[in-house]
Amino acid sequence: MRMSQLKYWLIALTLAVIPVRTFAADRMPDTSKMNVLFIIAEDWSANTPGCYGNPICKTPNLDRFATSAVRFDSAYVQAICCNPSRSSFLNGLRPLTSRVWNNSQEMDQRLPPGTQSLPELLKKRGFYTAVIGKFFHTVEYAERQLLAFDRIESYGKPPGWKGPDPIRTFPPVKRAAAQRDPAPRDKNSKAYREWRARNSDRYGDSGLAPEEEGDYRNAQIACALLKEFAQTKKQFFLSMHQSRPHTPLVAPKKYIDMYDPAKIPEPPAPPKVETSLYPRRVTVGNPDIFMNRQPTPQQVKEAIAAYYACVSFIDSNIGMVLDELEKQGLAKSTIVFIMGDHGFHLGDHGFWSKYSMLESTRRAPLWVRVPGAPANGQVCREFVEFVDLLPTVGELVGLDRPANLEGLSFAPLLVNPNQSWKKAVFLVENENSQVVRTRKFSYLEFGKGPVPAALFDLEKDPWETVNLADDPAYAKTKQEMAELLKAGWKAALPDWAAK
Ligand SMILES: [Ca+2]
Known part of the structure; x- marks a missing residue:
């Protein structure tokens, strides 16, 4: 055999072996130089976007974005409201x-020493970092972390x-004049708390043109920044906030x-x-909306309609930013994450808000588009956590990832969204109340409340209405779920990732 033939066979042999071993990585483009865009909307029920199956x-x-991205159908947050959920995933x-x-625990006072936020x-790592509107729960809770932003738009500035x-x-x-109800200055005053409740517990026409709305303006700021980034050509991270569909459920009349x-339809x-x-919510009232009263059936439908209007409004704003990304030639070099920060009850169980x-609280919408990723356009039904x-x-x-991170990169699901992944997801209400959800069951333990535990058969009862915790037929399941909850997230990792 001549030398050139030997070389040929060696190359052929190598090629035959490599694709099997590095099949997934080979099919993913080089993402190390890509930009990252986050769009985070507040209190967003995964049951509302059309591509998540809502017919109305x-x-x-x-x-349209979903046809070019991976839509995660089973994405779960780790906490029941804004501050803890964001503190967790950021x-x-x-x-x-x-x-x-x-929501009252100050993140930067409580994080373990040495924690590095996103x-x-x-x-x-050298990114040019920019944020438009809310990112962490409040500026006061994240002063050190926010100093990492080169640009802060439409958001409070930390000292220094x-x-x-x-x-x-x-x-x-x-x-x-009728809409003038300015917030009292002292955020710790009773007047402020009363104003907040009054302001939050509303739905319907905002009385503003879209161009006057903060969410629209945030999208306009994002477009202006993208135009700048296209010229400066720095690798950027940009996060844009949409305050809807958080209460008040108000949107421009159109x-x-x-x-x-x-x-x-009436809620399930x-x-x-x-x-x-959570009996108080059915007898007295809810956080955020219908706070000291129970809505009439007509008000339920009006509030859901208003929530949908808010979702359609942010859809339009998000569309504006995605169009600008194309226009500026950045779509092929920018990884896009669009998400809610947690879910929202729209009258199911008689509940409103999150908490x-x-x-309805655990699950949130999540789309991820990595330009050129093989799974773009597909739906991933595997469990991912925020x-x-x-x-x-x-x-x-290619970030320098701290060793104590408690999540698993789901980048492989952007190559093959159907591979076997986590067997459960976890959420915490407080130190004593937690839930684990598998494909078939959810199991909740309460530190206090009307029952110590709840078990739901999600295949038979997806809306979690029949508590099986005391049903002898489910005793073994209850025990297994309790053990899984106690074992925690590491026990739910795919076998190859478990340590
Ligand atoms: Ca929120």
């Missing part, structure tokens, strides 16, 4: 490790931050007019005081 709520931009830690499980890691002036300014909003409350899982896990361990976001970004762009 209109989300044409997200539906630091890659679960609530009992971040030590933040409610913007800090990106900054260290010295960045550029706003890239865009807007004319002041002219509110009608979006409210899209929905006829008469055509909204009608309220039952005697079996409710529960049930599916605590996985930081490890995923870390793997894609």
